[in-house]
Amino acid sequence: xxxxxxxxxxxxxxxxxxxxxxxxxxxxxxxxxxxxxxxxxxxxxxxxxxxxxxxxxxxxxxxxxxxxxxxxxxxxxxxxxxxxxxxxxxxxxxxxxxxxxxxxxxxxxxxxxxxxxxxxxxxxxxxxxxxxxxxxxxxxxxxxxxxxxxxxxxxxxxxxxxxxxxxxxxxxxxxxxxxxxxxxxxxxxxxxxxxxxxxxxxxxxxxxxxxxxxxxxxxxxxxxxxxxxxxxxxxxxxxxxxxxxxxxxxxxxxxxxxxxxxxxxxxxxxxxxxxxxxxxxxxxxxxxxxxxxxxxxxxxxxxxxxxxxxxxxxxxxxxxxxxxxxxxxxxxxxxxxxxxxxxxxxxxxxxxxxxxxxxxxxxxxx
Amino acid sequence: xxxxxxxxxxxxxxxxxxxxxxxxxxxxxxxxxxxxxxxxxxxxxxxxxxxxxxxxxxxxxxxxxxxxxxxxxxxxxxxxxxxxxxxxxxxxxxxxxxxxxxxxxxxxxxxxxxxxxxxxxxxxxxxxxxxxxxxxxxxxxxxxxxxxxxxxxxxxxxxxxxxxxxxxxxxxxxxxxxxxxxxxxxxxxxxxxxxxxxxxxxxxxxxxxxxxxxxxxxxxxxxxxxxxxxxxxxxxxxxxxxxxxxxxxxxxxxxxxxxxxxxxxxxxxxxxxxxxxxxxxxxxxxxxxxxxxxxxxxxxxxxxxxxxxxxxxxxxxxxxxxxxxxxxxxxxxxxxxxxxxxxxxxxxxxxxxxxxxxxxxxxxxxxxxxxxxxxxxxxxxxxxxxxxxxxxxxxxxxxxxxxxxxxxxxxxxxxxxxxxxxxxxxxxxxxxxxxxxxxxxxxxxxxxxxxxxxxxxxxxxxxxxxxxxxxxxxxxxxxxxxxxxxxxxxxxxxxxxxxxxxxxxxxxxxxxxxxxxxxxxxxxxxxxxxxxxxxxxxxxxxxxxxxxxxxxxxxxxxxxxxxxxxxxx
Numbered sequence: 001x002x003x004x005x006x007x008x009x010x011x012x013x014x015x016x017x018x019x020x021x022x023x024x025x026x027x028x029x030x031x032x033x034x035x036x037x038x039x040x041x042x043x044x045x046x047x048x049x050x051x052x053x054x055x056x057x058x059x060x061x062x063x064x065x066x067x068x069x070x071x072x073x074x075x076x077x078x079x080x081x082x083x084x085x086x087x088x089x090x091x092x093x094x095x096x097x098x099x100x101x102x103x104x105x106x107x108x109x110x111x112x113x114x115x116x117x118x119x120x121x122x123x124x125x126x127x128x129x130x131x132x133x134x135x136x137x138x139x140x141x142x143x144x145x146x147x148x149x150x151x152x153x154x155x156x157x158x159x160x161x162x163x164x165x166x167x168x169x170x171x172x173x174x175x176x177x178x179x180x181x182x183x184x185x186x187x188x189x190x191x192x193x194x195x196x197x198x199x200x201x202x203x204x205x206x207x208x209x210x211x212x213x214x215x216x217x218x219x220x221x222x223x224x225x226x227x228x229x230x231x232x233x234x235x236x237x238x239x240x241x242x243x244x245x246x247x248x249x250x251x252x253x254x255x256x257x258x259x260x261x262x263x264x265x266x267x268x269x270x271x272x273x274x275x276x277x278x279x280x281x282x283x284x285x286x287x288x289x290x291x292x293x294x295x296x297x298x299x300x301x302x303x304x305x306x307x308x309x310x311x312x313x314x315x316x317x318x319x320x321x322x323x324x325x326x327x328x329x330x331x332x333x334x335x336x337x338x339x340x341x342x343x344x345x346x347x348x349x350x351x352x353x354x355x356x357x358x359x360x361x362x363x364x365x366x
Numbered sequence: 367x368x369x370x371x372x373x374x375x376x377x378x379x380x381x382x383x384x385x386x387x388x389x390x391x392x393x394x395x396x397x398x399x400x401x402x403x404x405x406x407x408x409x410x411x412x413x414x415x416x417x418x419x420x421x422x423x424x425x426x427x428x429x430x431x432x433x434x435x436x437x438x439x440x441x442x443x444x445x446x447x448x449x450x451x452x453x454x455x456x457x458x459x460x461x462x463x464x465x466x467x468x469x470x471x472x473x474x475x476x477x478x479x480x481x482x483x484x485x486x487x488x489x490x491x492x493x494x495x496x497x498x499x500x501x502x503x504x505x506x507x508x509x510x511x512x513x514x515x516x517x518x519x520x521x522x523x524x525x526x527x528x529x530x531x532x533x534x535x536x537x538x539x540x541x542x543x544x545x546x547x548x549x550x551x552x553x554x555x556x557x558x559x560x561x562x563x564x565x566x567x568x569x570x571x572x573x574x575x576x577x578x579x580x581x582x583x584x585x586x587x588x589x590x591x592x593x594x595x596x597x598x599x600x601x602x603x604x605x606x607x608x609x610x611x612x613x614x615x616x617x618x619x620x621x622x623x624x625x626x627x628x629x630x631x632x633x634x635x636x637x638x639x640x641x642x643x644x645x646x647x648x649x650x651x652x653x654x655x656x657x658x659x660x661x662x663x664x665x666x667x668x669x670x671x672x673x674x675x676x677x678x679x680x681x682x683x684x685x686x687x688x689x690x691x692x693x694x695x696x697x698x699x700x701x702x703x704x705x706x707x708x709x710x711x712x713x714x715x716x717x718x719x720x721x722x723x724x725x726x727x728x729x730x731x732x733x734x735x736x737x738x739x740x741x742x743x744x745x746x747x748x749x750x751x752x753x754x755x756x757x758x759x760x761x762x763x764x765x766x767x768x769x770x771x772x773x774x775x776x777x778x779x780x781x782x783x784x785x786x787x788x789x790x791x792x793x794x795x796x797x798x799x800x801x802x803x804x805x806x807x808x809x810x811x812x813x814x815x816x817x818x819x820x821x822x823x824x825x826x827x828x829x830x831x832x833x834x835x836x837x838x839x840x841x842x843x844x845x846x847x848x849x850x851x852x853x854x855x856x857x858x859x860x861x862x863x864x865x866x867x868x869x870x871x872x873x874x875x876x877x878x879x880x881x882x883x884x885x886x887x888x889x890x891x892x893x894x895x896x897x898x899x900x901x902x903x904x905x906x907x908x909x910x911x912x913x914x915x916x917x918x919x920x921x922x923x924x925x926x927x928x929x930x931x932x933x934x935x
Contacts, residue, residue, distance in 0.1 A: 050528050059404050061916045062379045063427020063578040069471075070564050070577065085528035090376045094479045094535035096905055097372035103534040124403075130694075130716040131734075133401040134381055135373045138721040165409065165424045172405030172714070195427060195578050250584060250823035256591040258598025280576035284568045287575035291599070292582050292589035295420060303421070308414040 052115040055089040058139040059166045060121025063195035064157040065091045071198035117150035122159040122166045123181035126174035152187035161190035168303035190221045194297035199278045200226040231268035234276040265310035267296035368898040377476040379428040380915025396890035399733040410864040415441045416585045426917045430578040431464045432845035436852040444839025447586035447827035456588045462800045463569040468846040469797040472912045474559035480906045482552040485537040490550035503625040516554040536902045587823030594815045608808045615801045627794040641786030641907040643889030645673040647751035652844035668755035675758040688736040691879035702879040707853040710865040737875040746885040747848025747872045753792040768795045789910040830859035870914045
C-alpha cells in the first residue's frame with residue numbers, strides 16, 4: 001500500500017492549500033495561539049501519518065458522536081475525519097457483530113500502545129456489569145482492556161469524564177467515570193460538557209498532532225484552552241450583570257434585550273468552558289445567546305450540584321451592585337466580582353476533586 | 367439450522383443485540399435484546415419538574431429534542447400551563463428540523479451501507495454516473511468531473527490502507543445489487559449529506575442555542591425571546607437565516623434524498639415484500655396547528671390493526687401497557703401482567719448470563735427493554751405508521767400525493783408499504799412533507815412579529831406555588847422513530863413518578879407474556895440470509911426501523927429500590 005502525505009490526500013479531495021491554511025489559522029485561534037502559529041499547524045498536520053482512534057460508547061446517548069458530526073470548517077472537518085483513522089465507532093462503522101469485533105481486535109493488536117481511545121458514556125459497575133454489555137462483554141471489561149493499551153484516553157462528554165447523568169443521584173447502576181472505572185489509566189483527558197463541543201474535540205487532536213504533546217489540564221483534567229475560563233468571565237451579557245440589569249421573567253423587556261440571566265438560574269459563574277467564545281454549530285449561537293441560562297454542563301456532578309436549574313446560585317459577589325455603584329467604582333466592582341466568582345467555583349460547587357488517573361508529570365497528560 | 371448473533375448491531379444509536387435462527391437461507395425466529403440500562407426515570411424522582419426536560423433530553427443525543435418535548439408537554443398538562451402561539455410554532459420548527467435531520471442522517475449514514483457497496487463504486491464510469499444522476503434529478507452536483515473527483519477521493523482513501531469505519535465490512539456481498547454507477551452516486555451523496563446535516567441543524571442553534579441537546583425549552587413555553595426590534599431576540603435576521611436553511615433543506619430532500627431512495631429502491635424491489643412484521647401500526651399524531659385545548663394535528667392520530675387501512679381507530683392512551691415477561695425487571699403484581707404507565711413500575715433485576723457470555727437464554731428474560739402493548743397487541747410505530755395513518759385518513763393531502771407518486775414510480779401497490787422498503791420510503795416521504803411545512807411555520811412566526819405578538823411563555827404557572835398539590839400529566843410526541851409518551855406524577859412541587867414509553871421500546875421490545883414477538887422480531891422472520899457469517903440482510907430489516915436503543919431503555923420507577931445490590935467497586 002502506498003502511504004500518502006496528508007497534503008497529497010487533500011489535493012485528491014479537491015481541498016485547496018488556501019482552504020487548508022485558513023483552517024489551520026482558525027484552529028490556532030481556537031487553541032489560543034497567535035495567528036502566526038497557523039503555518040506551524042499546517043506543517044505538523046501534513047507530516048503526520050493517520051493516527052488510530054478507537055471510539056467506544058457505553059452508557060451514552062450518542063450526543064457526543066452527533067456533536068462530532070457537526071465539527072467545524074465545512075470541507076476540512078471532513079478531512080479531519082479522513083486524516084485520522086477512526087478504526088472503531090459503532091454508530092458510524094459499516095461492519096457489525098463479529099466483523100465489528102474483529103475490526104476492534106485487529107486495530108488494538110496492530111497498534112498496541114499507540115492508539116488513542118475515546119470514550120463516550122459512563123461505565124456501570126453494578127450487577128457484574130450487566131447494565132451495559134457489548135458482544136457479551138461488560139463495558140467495564142472492555143474499557144479496562146482498550147484504555148489499558150492506549151497511548152492516551154480521551155473521555156468525551158460529561159458522562160465519561162465525571163459519570164454524568166447515569167451517575168446522578170441515586171446512580172441506579174453504579175455508573176463511573178473513565179478515571180474511576182479504569183484505575184491508573186494513562187494520559188487521561190476529560191473533554192466534559194453535555195455534549196462536548198465538536199470544535200474542542202477537533203482542537204485537541206490538532207493540538208496533539210501539532211505540538212507533539214497533550215495540553216496542560218485543570219484540576220479536573222480538562223484542557224485549559226477550552227476550560228480555562230468561566231462562562232461568566234467571557235459572557236456577552238457580563239456588562240449587564242455588572243450594571244445590575246437582570247431578566248426577571250421570561251419574555252420581559254430585559255429578556256428581549258439580552259440582559260443578564262443570573263436571576264433566572266444561570267450557572268455561568270460556576271462553569272468553566274469556552275462556549276461564549278467558540279459558540280456552537282460553527283459559531284452560530286450558544287444557549288445564553290438564545291435566552292436560556294447556562295446549566296453548567298461541563299462541571300462534575302452538575303446534575304446534582306447545579307439543580308434546580310432555575311434557582312439562582314448563592315453568593316455570587318457583584319450581584320445587584322451595579323444598580324447603585326457609581327461609574328468610578330465600576331471597574332473595581334468588576335474585579336471584586338471576578339475574584340469572588342473564581343472563589344465561588346470551589347465554594348458553590350463541591351465536586352470531588354482530584355482523579356485516580358496518572359500521568360507522567362502529575363499535572364499534565366502526556 | 368444456524369444460530370446467528372449480531373452484537374453489536376452497529377450504525378444505530380445505542381446497544382442492540384439480535385439473535386436469529388436461520389434455516390435454508392431464511393430467518394425462522396429472531397430475538398431482539400437491548401443490553402444497556404441507565405435509569406433516567408429513577409434519577410428524575412424528587413426533582414423540580416421544570417428541570418425534567420433537560421434530564422429526559424439526555425435519554426437520547428441522536429433524536430436530541432424529542433424527550434424534552436414530551437417532558438415539557440407532560441408537565442404542562444399536569445400543572446395546567448398553556449404555552450403561547452410563538453412557543454407552539456418554535457416547537458414545531460424545532461421538531462420538524464429534528465425529524466428532517468434525523469431521517470437524512472439515518473438514510474445516508476446509518477442505513478445506506480446496507481444497500482450501497484463503496485468498493486464497487488471504484489469501478490464506476492463517471493460519465494455514466496453523471497447520466498444516471500441527471501436522469502433522476504436536476505441536482506447540480508452531477509457532472510462527469512464531479513463524480514470523477516469523488517471516485518478519485520475514494521480510491522485514494524482505500525489505497526492508503528487505513529479504512530477506518532469502512533474496514534472489515536460486507537463489500538462484495540452477493541446481496542448488494544446496485545451497479546457501480548449507482549454506488550458511486552450514493553457514495554457522493556453520503557459525503558454531501560454529511561455536509562448537509564451540519565448546515566441544516568443550525569436551525570436548532572438559532573432556536574435552541576446549540577445542537578446536540580438544544581437548550582431553549584421551558585415548561586410553559588420557550589426561552590427564546592421574540593422581538594424584531596432587538597438584536598438579542600429572534601428577529602428578522604433569524605427569519606432570513608431560517609428561510610435560507612429551510613430552502614437548503616427543501617433542495618436537498620426533494621432533489622437528492624427522495625430521488626436516491628427511489629433509485630436505490632428500484633434495484634431492491636423484492637424488499638417490498640420482506641420485513642413486514644406484525645402489521646399493527648400506531649401514531650399519536652403531532653404538530654399542533656392551533657392553540658386550542660385539542661388542536662388540529664398536522665400528522666393525525668390513529669391505530670391500524672392487521673394492515674387494514676380501511677379502519678383507523680382513535681388512540682386511547684388508557685389501553686397502553688408495558689409487560690416484562692422477557693425483560694430484566696420485576697413487577698410487584700407478577701411478571702406476567704401488564705401495567706399502564708401511570709401505574710408503571712421499573713425494578714431492574716438482571717437474570718441473564720454473567721458477562722462475558724456467548725448466548726442469551728431467550729426462553730427466559732433476555733432484554734433491558736420492556737414490551738409495550740396497545741390493547742394487548744404489539745404495535746409498530748414510526749414514519750411508516752404515521753404515513754399509513756395519514757394516507758388512509760387523507761390528511762395532510764401531501765402525504766397521499768407523495769405516497770401514490772412513489773408507488774407509481776416503483777410500479778407497486780399499497781401492500782408494498784408493509785415492508786422493509788416501505789419503512790424507508792415512508793421516512794423519505796415524511797421528510798419531504800415536513801420540510802415543506804417548515805416554510806409555513808417560519809411564515810407564521812414572521813406574521814406574529816408583524817402583529818406584535820411577542821409572547822413566548824405562560825409565566826402564570828412558573829412558580830410552583832401556583833400548581834396543584836398533586837397532579838398527573840402525560841405528554842405525547844411523534845418523534846422521528848415514532849410514538850413517544852411521557853407520564854409524570856407531581857406531588858408537592860416535585861416529581862413523584864416518571865415513566866416513558868418510547869418508540870424503540872415499541873419496536874424493539876422482546877416477546878410478551880403470551881410469547882408474541884415485538885415488531886423487530888416479527889419483521890426479521892422470513893428475511894433471507896445468503897451468508898450466515900455475514901448477515902447483511904438482517905441489518906437491512908433492523909435498520910429500516912432506525913433503532914435508538916438508549917431511548918428504548920428508559921427506566922425506572924423503582925418501587926423496590928434494590929438497585930445497589932451488587933456493587934463491585
